[in-house]
Amino acid sequence: MTDNAADRVGRFVDDLLHGRKPRRFVASQEEAEAMTAAAGLVAGRIGADIPDKAALDRIHRKLSEALDESPVIDFRPTRRTWLRTLGTAAAAVVVGVALDEVATHQSAGPDGGAATVLMPDNGTWRPVAAVTQLPAGHAMPVSTGSVDAVVINDSGNISAVSGICTHLGCKLEPDDATRKLNCPCHQTAFSWSGKVLYYRLKSAPATLPKIPARVNDGQIELFVV
Amino acid sequence: MVGVTEPRLAGLPDPNAPGEAATAVYPDWESVYQDNVVGIYRLVFRRVGNAADAEELAAEVLMQTLKTLRLPAPVHNVRAYLVKTARTVMADHWRRHYAARDAAIELERLPADALVAPPNSESAERAQRLLGLLPDHFKRILELRFLRGYSVREAANEMGVTESNARVMQFRALRKAAELEKEVLA
Numbered sequence: 001m002t003d004n005a006a007d008r009v010g011r012f013v014d015d016l017l018h019g020r021k022p023r024r025f026v027a028s029q030e031e032a033e034a035m036t037a038a039a040g041l042v043a044g045r046i047g048a049d050i051p052d053k054a055a056l057d058r059i060h061r062k063l064s065e066a067l068d069e070s071p072v073i074d075f076r077p078t079r080r081t082w083l084r085t086l087g088t089a090a091a092a093v094v095v096g097v098a099l100d101e102v103a104t105h106q107s108a109g110p111d112g113g114a115a116t117v118l119m120p121d122n123g124t125w126r127p128v129a130a131v132t133q134l135p136a137g138h139a140m141p142v143s144t145g146s147v148d149a150v151v152i153n154d155s156g157n158i159s160a161v162s163g164i165c166t167h168l169g170c171k172l173e174p175d176d177a178t179r180k181l182n183c184p185c186h187q188t189a190f191s192w193s194g195k196v197l198y199y200r201l202k203s204a205p206a207t208l209p210k211i212p213a214r215v216n217d218g219q220i221e222l223f224v225v
Numbered sequence: 226m227v228g229v230t231e232p233r234l235a236g237l238p239d240p241n242a243p244g245e246a247a248t249a250v251y252p253d254w255e256s257v258y259q260d261n262v263v264g265i266y267r268l269v270f271r272r273v274g275n276a277a278d279a280e281e282l283a284a285e286v287l288m289q290t291l292k293t294l295r296l297p298a299p300v301h302n303v304r305a306y307l308v309k310t311a312r313t314v315m316a317d318h319w320r321r322h323y324a325a326r327d328a329a330i331e332l333e334r335l336p337a338d339a340l341v342a343p344p345n346s347e348s349a350e351r352a353q354r355l356l357g358l359l360p361d362h363f364k365r366i367l368e369l370r371f372l373r374g375y376s377v378r379e380a381a382n383e384m385g386v387t388e389s390n391a392r393v394m395q396f397r398a399l400r401k402a403a404e405l406e407k408e409v410l411a
């Protein structure tokens with residue numbers, strides 16, 4: 001069976017369309033151009049070029065292993081750790097243990113500081129929105145009177161961080177498309193976990209405090225005063 | 226936060242654009258990763274067309290950049306360096322796996338803003354526009370294959386040609402599309 005340019009490119013296209021890593025071969029200039037066009041057409045299929053969770057996890061792990069001198073601090077384990085801590089906190093409420101013991105530093109911030117869980121002495125769970133108001137992939141500013149917060153629905157996981165920039169107190173503006181919380185005052189951006197993504201200040205502002213959040217009877221509730 | 230069902234859709238912002246983060250700073254590698262990983266992945270995917278290579282190359286781009294850069298560093302510097310690294314990594318990929326020297330050189334010469342990943346809807350629209358510029362039979366074979374997922378045999382049956390002819394037609398259509406992409410849509 002002869003193996004011409006059309007066959008080779010055909011196999012390349014088949015691999016792409018079946019989501020396989022293409023077989024390697026020596027391509028002429030014409031073939032390479034056709035292959036590039038094929039890659040562009042595949043990328044043009046709706047959603048085709050959006051990485052899945054597993055791919056992002058693997059990239060992150062690879063970078064962590066190569067770049068972190070200390071044990072990896074991953075957002076997801078950190079969040080899980082935090083949720084576990086919150087679970088402990090909730091249990092502590094039930095058994096009457098002083099909650100202020102739980103208001104400890106949870107994870108390293110970008111400035112070498114730490115993310116703090118805002119755990120008031122006389123807090124209570126207050127509803128701030130219906131779960132149906134916050135679809136997955138969205139963040140929403142809310143206020144309880146005493147606390148301005150941003151509640152986040154990250155793939156069904158509800159969380160909350162302070163809605164106030166840790167630099168000078170401007171109210172943060174969620175940008176769902178980029179999954180950032182932007183400070184309108186000095187171009188600082190925070191991630192949904194409260195981590196500083198970038199800033200244009202002399203030094204990094206602190207990580208946003210986390211606010212205990214839960215879903216109860218269809219309502220998103222925050223533990224605030 | 227990463228690893229979600231609805232990842233950030235933003236592409237890699239134009240590093241030369243004024244405004245958003247002209248003097249903003251990335252404090253550490255996690256910030257660089259979070260802010261750019263999806264954009265880099267999509268940028269690479271447009272050139273390789275498959276998830277396995279896109280993941281490998283996106284990791285390589287971030288790795289090379291982050292190993293070289295000293296952080297904190299200005300956002301625009303980091304993004305410019307990411308784009309430059311992405312060009313080199315992709316060119317190297319084509320050179321290494323397909324011996325495609327000319328394609329590799331072309332990639333290296335692309336201006337930085339040509340590598341800014343547009344939103345996915347824009348990529349889809351661009352693909353549609355490109356198909357619209359092709360002669361009917363070329364457009365048909367590519368639509369059947371890339372948009373409707375037909376095998377070569379199914380596309381050949383649909384078009385009333387032999388399988389071998391359909392394969393040749395697909396190759397010629399892709400070459401024409403590449404030509405048009407350079408000439409008309411550039």
